[in-house]
Amino acid sequence: MPQPSLYQEEHYPSPLQYTWMEFKKNHIAVAGLFCFAFFLIITIFCPLLAPFDPNMQQIGDLLIPPSWYPNGGISHLFGTDALGRDLLSRIIYGCRTTFGISLWLVIVAMFLGVGLGALAGMSKGFRSSFINHTLDSIQAIPTLLIAIIIIAILGTGLVNSMWAIALALIPQFVHQTRDFIRHELSKEYIMAAKLDGASKTHIFVHSILPNMGEMLVVQGTLALSVSILDISALGFLKLGAQAPSSELGAMLLEGIEVAYIAPWTIAIPGGALFIMIISINLVGDGLRSALRNRLLH
Amino acid sequence: MTNVLLRYTNLVLATLFVLSLLSFILAYLFPGQPIENLTGLRLDELAEHQNSELKYAVDANIFVQYWHYMGELFAGNWGVSFSSGLPLIEDVSHYLPASIELSAYALFLSFFIGLPLGFLAALRHHKLTDYSLLSISLLGYSIPVFWLALILILFFSLQLGWFPLSGRISLLFEIPRATGFILIDILLSDSIDKTAAFTSALRHLILPTLSIAVVTTTLIIRITRRSVIKTLNSEFILAAYARGLTPRQVLMRHGVRNALIPILPLLAMQFPTLLTNAMIVESIFSWPGIGNWLIQAIYQQDYPAIRAGMLAVSTLVVIFTMSIDLTIRLTDPRRRRAERATT
């Protein structure tokens, strides 16, 4: 129930609202957000959306072109692959595998990364210095390279590649969190809290953590696009998800076999991956500039 | 100055120590016998060798083993590959230059295209040019590199027939190996038709270089653009105008230099990303590089090869990033009191 406003008071939006207002101004970013939501819906409701079982092979219907081809059929919107599996269903399930798993990995990596980052940022001395040095070395190495190293140890497979990517994503979060905490610790409100006699834990939980949300969301979108690229690249290199799985990178690899006669088997999974990453990057970019604009005002 | 140098040498040595330790531990983490994973020789072959020193090393405790391992590493004896039986140091020194070459050309290409475009976008800030460049760069860094490579192949190789799609050079040319960098090797050799070989090598280079360069170029455009905008908004630029310099003079004397210095390390830091992308692209273009080789080794569970490959690649990346960091530290006064120095 809206409160009657008695005074001619100016409305001050909260920082979050302000960010959203800035974000809304950027139409392309909003389109990206819709796209992102679309993929999220696919990921959650994919069994309801897919017309066929993604692994059902119809040997009578091999390599049917998508429906917009002159000889395409209506029953398979995106056509079928070399084993007669419906490509639309595989793409839908592939989005779930690639997008869903990446999202999950980012969340896991974020929790662990923030924890470690807090430890590094709040502490001083040897422990901090050690973590910093290790981090600086690791940070320069691309996640995919780290993931490949980890897979070399664990062996190939989807689960192993998940471990690998989650582990490879953590350092970024640690680094960002640590820098953020460093930065915040030098601010006056922290000093005030310290003078009030707050403990380190208290400062972190009550003063720093609430301010970290936005940084984490921005970092999270970055990590998400990296994670999607990595998981599909590993699938594509046959190091991650293996053949019958409908992971988008693995599908792309299967498509190469028939790329010349059935270009849609690489065009469609690759396109889906591309749109997925664009939408995430759009959202990430939009958020970042919205935050920047808010801070400028 | 000496202080910084010392600090970096220390850091590099420490990191390399950690890496070598890691590669040693890998032999224990991999399935199978550690000694097999370290040498690449099977147990029965080892028994045949009757290498007394080796036997001593196997029986000794882990520190002695590590000491021996390091000794062998420095002596250039990295073990042999399970699958091909060739000495690993030979394999690595054969494949690594190919990857470095590819990444280096891609990096140069990205600089060549990315820097001017970044400046252009910044100079036309909030104009159509800026927006279109930004959108293109967004597309560029969202595109999965392996998909891009496939599309380039489908279009340029198979449809148009312009470029070959595999290898570094037509196999009919036999280039004697001197440096491992194919273009240099061609120039050094004298037994073959140089022009034909050079053309062949360039034609093979174009598509892989392009596929890797796209992502990096777009990143460079964005980084440059942001830095130039920031620089042009600084007070010293205003001051330069106030002194009556023409815009061209301002840009050339103050803008370019000050915009470039802070981003050079960021740009150089693209090298590891580039190398990773190169590893993926190599396997598509059958480029005889370290990535392709390493991935094959993983398929074949060739643990000695994985161990040596990892060590070589990570050493390269670490030394590269650290030396860039050091160069910047030594040349840029603003970073002297950067964070790392104070901790």
Add this chain to the structure above:
Amino acid sequence: MNILEKHNIKHWVQTALILLASICLCACDGLLLSKTDPNGIVYCSEGSPANFNPQLDTSGTTVDASSHQIYDRLIDFDPITGDFVPALATSWLISNDGKTYTFQLRRKVSFHDTQTFTPTRFFNADDVLFSIDRWRLMTHPFHHISGGRYPYTDSLKLGDLITKVTRLNGYRVEITLNKPESSFLANLATDFAVILSAEYADKLISRNQKELIDHKPVGTGPYQLASFRQDRYIRYTKHPKYWRNIELTDKLIFDITPSSSLRLAKLITAECDAIALPAHSELEVIKQQDELVLDEKPGLNIGFWAFNTSKAPFNNPEVRRALGMAIDKNALIEAIYFNSAIVAKNIVPPTSWAFQSDVRPLSYNPIAAKKLLREQGIPENFSMTVWAMPVQRAYNPNATKMAELIQAYLQKVGIQVNIISYEWSTFRERLSQGIHDSVLIGWSADNGDPDNFYRPLLSCAAIESGTNRAMWCSQEYDLLINKALQYTDISERTYFYGQANELLAEQLPLIPIAHASRYQAHRKELQGLVINPYGGVRFGGVKKIQ
């Protein structure tokens, strides 16, 4: 930032960009126009050979890379008629009892002059003795080099068959057998009966580098090995003193390209002049391209699904039958071979005289299969492995895909399938250890004699030599196929092979799936390349017209 705009900065940047673009375009133009490669033939092969001696390896990859390029045999098959024609032996004589073979050898045949070896003499009887004794005699100094297993000759027990090989004089050799065997001459003409250099072997002994004999080979063939890099390429150069008067190019290169689609792509972009094993799905594409030629011949081969009969429950013929009934071979052939193969009934193809069309068929019936499985005590959700070979072969162009289809079929009868695949040499090594449940693999004949199917694939001796993938050993079967060899008359032999066919249809150690046609694709410029129905590819006499 507006301050900059009225001035020439942007023009300056734009000019630079235009300049850059035009430089690029000019350079590209030059690159596109000139395609002058040196003289030579590039063949895109499917894998790395294990070594360069076909005596040691029956894998088609090794045979292709060595047999007809580096070596010659005493006698050859005529690729068109299938008759024996002279090669290193100019003539031969068989005694009336069928036990003694005398070969007259060709004079003035030179061996390769390589980096490691310079021959001082021509080919003579010593080389023949060395080549045969190497696999025949356990005591031979080279017998145990490179593993000491000679899968082809071991599986046929040729070593036991030959009692002695004698040098009558420098150019005359006599081989004595302990019993007549009708397929003996055919075996000497196969890809595996190559002639090595005895002089080179002596050199290696004196240098204590015996293992080089199979890796730095010396033969009399049209091409000599220049260099080999695993998974990359094999380079050959012309043998300048080759004894046959045929066309040879300066360089022959095997560009090792495991992916079949990549091979086709390279053929289209003219990076290869010929490719091994074009994928069956892409045959239409090749036919449509004007500059490509596709050759086709009915193949002497069999693609099958073998069960490891040394392991329970696959030692039970009824379980094997049930599994066989659970898969639809016609559908497999449509999906994997794109109808370029015929459904296999026996292990020999219909072109062979030992083929039998009236043998007990195995029809697709998942319901009966499921029932039979339960009767034999196989529980619901029983899990088994199907090993799928990682390389393409004419007899099975895509084993992984076939394994996925079989996986789907077996799911319907309540069996979970794990598909296993390793890199090719590891795959075969582990297969020989017998740790698989079942495997999708096959066999291509090396000569026209049906014995070439029956013995290497399923005889007891072939378990040891590693070609019997079913690990199946039956005394009754061995007796039948050995009897068949003692006769030369085809109708008598057909009788015994008929009995063997019946036995196989009843026991089903393996499920025959398909006999595929053989294809070879090359560019129009390449002339003289023909499909060799009895084994490996030959590049002697092939030339490229500019």
